[in-house]
Amino acid sequence: xxxxxxxxxxxxxxxxxxxxxxxxxxxxxxxxxxxxxxxxxxxxxxxxxxxxxxxxxxxxxxxxxxxxxxxxxxxxxxxxxxxxxxxxxxxxxxxxxxxxxxxxxxxxxxxxxxx
Amino acid sequence: xxxxxxxxxxxxxxxxxxxxxxxxxxxxxxxxxxxxxxxxxxxxxxxxxxxxxxxxxxxxxxxxxxxxxxxxxxxxxxxxxxxxxxxxxxxxxxxxxxxxxxxxxxxxxxxxxxxxxxxxxxxxxxxxxxxxxxxxxxxxxxxxxxxxxxxxxxxxxxxxxxxxxxxxxxxxxxxxxxxxxxxxxxxxxxxxxxxxxxxxxxxxxxxxxxxxxxxxxxxxxxxxxxxxxxxxxxxxxxxxxxxxxxxxxxxxxxxxxxxxxxxxxxxxxxxxxxxxxxxxxxxxxxxxxxxxxxxxxxxxxxxxxxxxxxxxxxxxxxxxxxxxxxxxxxxxxxxxxxxxxxxxxxxxxxxxxxxxxxxxxxxxxxxxxxxxxxxxxxxxxxxxxxxxxxx
Numbered sequence: 203x204x205x206x207x208x209x210x211x212x213x214x215x216x217x218x219x220x221x222x223x224x225x226x227x228x229x230x231x232x233x234x235x236x237x238x239x240x241x242x243x244x245x246x247x248x249x250x251x252x253x254x255x256x257x258x259x260x261x262x263x264x265x266x267x268x269x270x271x272x273x274x275x276x277x278x279x280x281x282x283x284x285x286x287x288x289x290x291x292x293x294x295x296x297x298x299x300x301x302x303x304x305x306x307x308x309x310x311x312x313x314x315x316x317x
Numbered sequence: 318x319x320x321x322x323x324x325x326x327x328x329x330x331x332x333x334x335x336x337x338x339x340x341x342x343x344x345x346x347x348x349x350x351x352x353x354x355x356x357x358x359x360x361x362x363x364x365x366x367x368x369x370x371x372x373x374x375x376x377x378x379x380x381x382x383x384x385x386x387x388x389x390x391x392x393x394x395x396x397x398x399x400x401x402x403x404x405x406x407x408x409x410x411x412x413x414x415x416x417x418x419x420x421x422x423x424x425x426x427x428x429x430x431x432x433x434x435x436x437x438x439x440x441x442x443x444x445x446x447x448x449x450x451x452x453x454x455x456x457x458x459x460x461x462x463x464x465x466x467x468x469x470x471x472x473x474x475x476x477x478x479x480x481x482x483x484x485x486x487x488x489x490x491x492x493x494x495x496x497x498x499x500x501x502x503x504x505x506x507x508x509x510x511x512x513x514x515x516x517x518x519x520x521x522x523x524x525x526x527x528x529x530x531x532x533x534x535x536x537x538x539x540x541x542x543x544x545x546x547x548x549x550x551x552x553x554x555x556x557x558x559x560x561x562x563x564x565x566x567x568x569x570x571x572x573x574x575x576x577x578x579x580x581x582x583x584x585x586x587x588x589x590x591x592x593x594x595x596x597x598x599x600x601x602x603x604x605x606x607x608x609x610x611x612x613x614x615x616x617x618x619x620x621x622x623x624x625x626x627x628x629x630x631x632x633x634x635x636x637x638x639x640x641x642x643x644x645x646x647x648x649x650x651x652x653x654x655x656x657x658x659x660x661x662x663x664x665x666x667x668x669x670x671x672x673x674x675x676x677x678x679x680x681x682x683x684x685x686x687x688x689x690x691x692x693x694x695x696x697x698x699x700x701x702x703x704x705x706x707x708x
Contacts (some may be wrong), residue, residue, distance in 0.1 A: 208336070241336040242468060264473055269336060279474035282502055289333040292473040304483035306477075312329045315342060 203258055205249075206272055207290035208265045212236040224248055240283035246287040248254060262286065262316075266294035268310045318554070318608055319477060319516045320509050323484050328371045329610075331364050332480050332508070333472025340467055345413075345444060354438045355447040356405055356453035356460060359469025361559065364505050365448040366417055372446070373413040379406075381443075382415040384599065391429030402441045411443045420457060421450040431459055438463040480508065481515050490515075503532055504674075511558040517551035534557060535564065537629040541622065549615035560598075560610050562592050563680025567614070571622075571628040580621055587599035587617045648701050655692040 205211065205230040213236065216224075225231065230238040249260045262285040266273040273292040276281060287303050292298075293307060300306065325331045328420050329339055331552045337357070344355050357365040373380035381401045383394075405411050417435065438445055452468060465641065472480075477502045485492045504511035517545060536556040543549035555562055571584050589614055653668040656675065660667060679685040679702040689698055 231475045241334070241470070273473075277475055279501065280477075280497060283474050285361070285473075287475040287508065289335065289337075289470040291335040293479060298403050298475050298479050301482075301486065303612060307332070307479060308329050311335060311338075314335075315329070315339060 203252065204254055204261050204263060204272075205252070206263045206265055207285070208234040208238065208240045208244070209250075210238050213256075216255040220251055223251040227251060239290075241290050245290075249286060256290035264288070264290055266297055267291045267314075268297040268306060269294060319484060319488070320512050321608060323487075324514065325367060325371060328368065328375060328406070331367060331475045334364060334368075334467075335470055337467040340465075341368055341446075342375070344465055345376055347482055348444045350442050351439070352439075352444075354434075354447060354464045354676040356457075356466045357469055358457065358466060359447045359450070359451055360508055362364075362473065363469040363471055365469055366415075368414040369413070369446045369448065373415075376413070378380070378411055378413040378444075380415055382414050384417045386407045391433040393432045398437075402437045402443060402445070403670050405442050414441070415447040416445065416447045418449065418534060419447045419460070420451045420454050431621050435463050440489075444461060450680040460496065460534070463595075472508065474501045474506070475505060477501045477506070477508055484512060484515060495543050504557070507557055510555075513554045517555050524601060528701060533566070534629045537570065540619075541570075541629070543615075543619055544623075546615045546619055550611055553611040553615055560607055561595055562596060563610075563614075564588060570627060570630045574625070574627050575628070576625055577624070579583035580625060584618060587614070587621060590617075645701070648698070650684070652692070652694070660690065676702070676705040677707070679703070 210232070221231075223306075224237065224281075228243040229248050230240065230243075239245060245262070249262065255258045263272040264285060265271070266314045271294055274283075274285070276295045277283070277292075293303065297303060297306060305316040326463065331338060341355060341357070349566075355554065359365060359366065368594070369382070370380060371698075382399060383398055398416075401412055401414060404596065415435070434445075434447070449461070451457065461704060469516045478497055479615075481497055482494075484704075497515075500511050500514040504514065533556055536552055537553075538553035541548050543552055553563070556566075558566065568585075568588050571588065572583065574581075576584060591610060594606065594610060598604060598610075649668065650664070650674065653672055654664045656671060657667040660671065662671070675688065679688065683697070685702050685706070688694070
């Protein structure tokens with residue numbers, strides 16, 4: 203299962219114990235939108251619960267601040283980036299490669315603040 | 318130093334912890350007297366202090382900051398920031414109270430620091446921000462009821478890379494892609510370390526990913542082998558340790574070395590002055606003075622140790638020696654507590670003020686026997702007291 207940090211996702215019924223464990227880990231739940239794992243979540247614990255409840259590996263993906271898409275595909279730091287321990291927003295390959303990547307990042311963050 | 322030069326001047330210029338930064342701004346915008354305080358938790362170097370400083374700047378608030386680990390008692394906290402908490406200035410403008418390292422309040426419950434903060438949050442006329450490194454501490458959890466907590470994490474490597482590339486561009490420095498990757502990788506999420514590596518064109522990091530302890534050892538070796546102050550300075554700046562730990566490690570290497578007594582005395586003298594500088598920085602929160610620490614070590618320590626074949630000491634004391642030290646420490650602690658009970662003083666006062674004299678007096682057999690009887694000490698203490706008295 204691919205999990206994009208900071209984005210809502212749906213899950214099949216996991217049972218009370220798994221649901222309760224996810225809530226304890228700080229996973230957000232909304233009846234209409236589903237579940238969300240973000241900066242305030244104990245990500246390692248949430249991943250462990252999801253992985254055992256679904257019976258499959260959970261692949262975490264950081265979200266690109268600029269475009270909101272998955273930032274991890276093609277990243278050269280995948281091997282050393284512990285996505286359960288770093289802050290959950292990053293930059294995708296496209297938005298981290300230009301000469302003005304930082305300025306775009308800064309501008310997007312400023313716009314996020316205004317909105 | 319590039320670390321200073323490129324220190325973020327506004328919140329937008331920071332990297333990592335975007336959600337936390339947005340939440341902190343939202344918290345301060347909405348803050349009214351009686352609202353909860355903000356607790357920033359996370360490892361050192363993730364931007365907690367920077368964010369607090371920049372929040373004050375953004376909202377035009379005067380920042381009243383205090384390192385809570387230096388001022389722990391309720392009375393002292395009240396004396397230092399009580400007034401700032403309870404009042405606004407003549408024009409009704411608020412200050413931003415920043416208590417750094419509140420996990421330093423955890424030492425003893427009778428200091429009352431945690432209770433002071435809880436009370437202050439209820440009564441304050443000014444928003445309070447706190448920062449803590451250890452989010453799992455019980456006392457930090459106690460503060461949870463009066464705080465909005467935000468967890469800071471290291472920025473992802475790719476963001477660090479983007480930040481380094483920006484600095485390189487502004488400094489007009491050509492850096493190879495593989496070197497940037499190495500700086501990012503060896504920094505392990507520590508932005509300060511990554512920037513220092515970039516500035517020094519780090520030869521230590523350029524061998525690819527290395528274990529942090531290896532990098533530290535190599536950085537110190539590079540410092541000891543430096544032929545001039547500039548190289549020594551670059552080596553010291555690449556050590557990814559806190560300034561205090563840097564001084565401690567140098568001290569450890571020195572006392573294990575075979576420097577001639579005169580050189581040893583001079584070298585320890587330099588470290589002593591560095592330690593005093595650190596003390597002043599910590600006490601007065603003069604973090605800007607930190608930039609002089611590496612300079613001081615490079616310009617004063619290097620001339621003393623140059624050519625003395627000093628090496629980085631990875632070994633610790635032999636295990637048997639360590640066991641002896643632990644056992645003796647345990648005995649001193651037990652004795653101090655028993656003494657404190659009889660002398661109506663605290664264990665720490667007994668240990669620091671009385672026990673050294675008691676040991677000296679134990680050279681007299683009658684005194685020693687009397688002490689053993691009065692404090693109900695078992696026979697193992699007799700030999701221990703004799704040994705301490707003979708020192």
